[in-house]
Amino acid sequence: MMPWLPQVGRVMLLMCLATVVRAAEQPPAARNVYSGQGLVLHAQTRTPDQMVAFYTGRGFPAAMLEPISHVCFLTVSMRHTRQDVVWLEPSRWRLLDAEGNSLNRLGRDFWNRVWETMQAPAAHRATFGWTQLPESRDLQPGEPVGGNITLVPPTGAFTLEAHFATGPDKKGPEIVGRIEGLICHAQSTDKTRESEP
Amino acid sequence: MCVFTATAAEVPPGLMARDGAPAPALRLSNMEGKVTDLRDLRGQWVMVHFWATWCGPCRKEMPTLQSLVKLLPTQRLRILLVNTAETDDEVFAFLGLVAPDLDTLMDRDGKVTEQWQPRGLPSSFLIDPDGRQRYLALGGRDWATQPYPAFLRQITQPPAVNGPGRAP
Numbered sequence: 001m002m003p004w005l006p007q008v009g010r011v012m013l014l015m016c017l018a019t020v021v022r023a024a025e026q027p028p029a030a031r032n033v034y035s036g037q038g039l040v041l042h043a044q045t046r047t048p049d050q051m052v053a054f055y056t057g058r059g060f061p062a063a064m065l066e067p068i069s070h071v072c073f074l075t076v077s078m079r080h081t082r083q084d085v086v087w088l089e090p091s092r093w094r095l096l097d098a099e100g101n102s103l104n105r106l107g108r109d110f111w112n113r114v115w116e117t118m119q120a121p122a123a124h125r126a127t128f129g130w131t132q133l134p135e136s137r138d139l140q141p142g143e144p145v146g147g148n149i150t151l152v153p154p155t156g157a158f159t160l161e162a163h164f165a166t167g168p169d170k171k172g173p174e175i176v177g178r179i180e181g182l183i184c185h186a187q188s189t190d191k192t193r194e195s196e197p
Numbered sequence: 198m199c200v201f202t203a204t205a206a207e208v209p210p211g212l213m214a215r216d217g218a219p220a221p222a223l224r225l226s227n228m229e230g231k232v233t234d235l236r237d238l239r240g241q242w243v244m245v246h247f248w249a250t251w252c253g254p255c256r257k258e259m260p261t262l263q264s265l266v267k268l269l270p271t272q273r274l275r276i277l278l279v280n281t282a283e284t285d286d287e288v289f290a291f292l293g294l295v296a297p298d299l300d301t302l303m304d305r306d307g308k309v310t311e312q313w314q315p316r317g318l319p320s321s322f323l324i325d326p327d328g329r330q331r332y333l334a335l336g337g338r339d340w341a342t343q344p345y346p347a348f349l350r351q352i353t354q355p356p357a358v359n360g361p362g363r364a365p
Contacts, residue, residue: 054251057251058287059284122306122308123282123283123305123306125307126281126306126308126310127249127282127283127307130249130252130281130282130310130318131251137316140213140335142210142211143316143336144254145316145317145336146317
């Protein structure tokens with residue numbers, strides 16, 4: 001086999017192939033995850049189509065889907081195994097673009113104004129609210145939490161820098177978890193919903 | 198006045214003791230229009246469980262609640278499911294597949310859920326026979342697996358009645 005390749009070359013080629021095979025067998029490096037100091041934080045961006053499909057499935061009217069399709073949704077979940085309280089407070093988190101500039105998170109106040117303006121149905125407002133990450137929560141040991149945060153879509157990759165106070169009085173050591181390389185997907189181009197009632 | 202007997206119970210992981218504040222009002226109907234009022238259930242323990250079909254942990258937990266119903270008689274623990282802000286169609290399709298033996302109250306506009314202020318969905322409040330909040334389950338779990346059934350049996354155990362000739 002491969003008589004044109006010298007013996008040494010064949011050995012080197014086999015070694016290289018073995019390395020490639022080993023690499024392929026390794027579990028992929030955890031992406032979009034921060035793990036440390038007894039806390040695991042996951043963050044995953046969602047495409048506008050994913051989010052529109054989700055809320056369409058919940059019966060949201062087209063008027064509510066419109067603003068949803070124009071923002072970046074970041075689904076966050078976390079759990080901690082510490083013995084103390086960890087404070088979930090997204091208002092203290094930083095969202096940074098590639099140049100280190102802060103990006104605007106769109107909190108509950110923003111969405112409440114949007115829904116109020118369009119007189120959105122109470123049931124859909126409630127559902128939307130329960131799918132968002134709480135604005136403040138004293139996470140007890142082992143308590144899971146998950147939900148979305150929303151932001152104005154940045155043009156490139158961005159970083160989530162999540163700050164957590166600890167302890168019942170927030171005077172424990174602060175935990176900072178960073179997840180880099182997050183990318184918001186392009187604005188939805190789905191036109192079909194424009195014909196919905 | 199009922200005697201709260203759960204103070205000695207060891208609280209299992211994921212459950213948080215509450216301060217005994219009165220439970221908020223809860224008066225809702227199921228999909229057939231039958232109304233249930235929490236006030237009418239004084240004298241027995243009640244689990245008030247908030248859920249939604251879109252919530253992953255809720256979907257996982259629901260069959261375990263159906264199993265729990267078989268482990269603990271209704272007289273010991275009444276389980277009130279409260280669906281948060283969904284339609285009959287969504288709920289009927291989900292429960293029919295996942296937990297067909299269970300019924301749910303419908304919080305159609307989500308306002309009752311908001312008044313209870315659960316920490317997220319799913320959330321389960323354990324209400325004592327006096328209508329006070331005693332425990333809150335943090336997130337979802339398998340209710341049919343120990344230590345949860347044992348804990349629930351312990352806290353819902355009726356007060357012992359001393360017969361003639363027995364020591365008080």
